[in-house]
Amino acid sequence: MTIEDLTEIMEIEHEAFTLPWTEEAFRNELTMNHFARYLVIELDDHIVGYAGMWTIMDEAHVTNIAIRETYRGRKLGQTLLLRLMDWAVELGMVRMTLEVRVTNDPAQRLYRKLGFTDAGVRKGYYSDNNEDALIMWCELPKQREYGNMEGSVDNS
Numbered sequence: 001m002t003i004e005d006l007t008e009i010m011e012i013e014h015e016a017f018t019l020p021w022t023e024e025a026f027r028n029e030l031t032m033n034h035f036a037r038y039l040v041i042e043l044d045d046h047i048v049g050y051a052g053m054w055t056i057m058d059e060a061h062v063t064n065i066a067i068r069e070t071y072r073g074r075k076l077g078q079t080l081l082l083r084l085m086d087w088a089v090e091l092g093m094v095r096m097t098l099e100v101r102v103t104n105d106p107a108q109r110l111y112r113k114l115g116f117t118d119a120g121v122r123k124g125y126y127s128d129n130n131e132d133a134l135i136m137w138c139e140l141p142k143q144r145e146y147g148n149m150e151g152s153v154d155n156s
Contacts, residue, residue, distance in 0.1 A: 001038035001050055003030060008047040009040075016066035018128045036063070037091075039083060041076055051080040053088065053096070060088035060140075062098035078110055085114070089140050096140055099125060099133035111136050
C-alpha cells in the first residue's frame, strides 16, 4: 500500500466498516508507524482489498482486512490473510493475533480455517455499539506452508 492508494482504500474502508479509519490514520500508518505493514490486492488495475498488521518483537497483530463489496465471496480475504501470515513469517514473527466482532461469523470461520483459535474477549471493544471483540491467536509456521501466492498480492 502506498499513499497514492488512499483514495481507493478509503472507499473500501467506508464500505466495509461501521467505524472506518480516517485517511489521516492510514497516512500515519504508512509514514510514521515503523511497526506497520500494509498490502493491497488488485484486479483489473483497481484495488479491491487491503490488509495490514503491526509487527512487534516476534508477534504480528492484524489491524484490518477489507474487500470491496462487489468482490466479496471470491476468497480474496483469505488470500490477503495468507499473504499477511507469509509476510509475518518472512519478518521473523512466530505468532499472530487479531480481534473480531463476536457477531462476525464469516470472518471467524475464515480465521479458524487458517489456524486461529479463541483466546479471550475484549468487553465493549467496538465503540459504535459497545460490541465485544473475540481475541484470536495462531502460531505461525517456521516456513511457507500456504501455497504459491505470488502474482496475487502487491506488498510494496
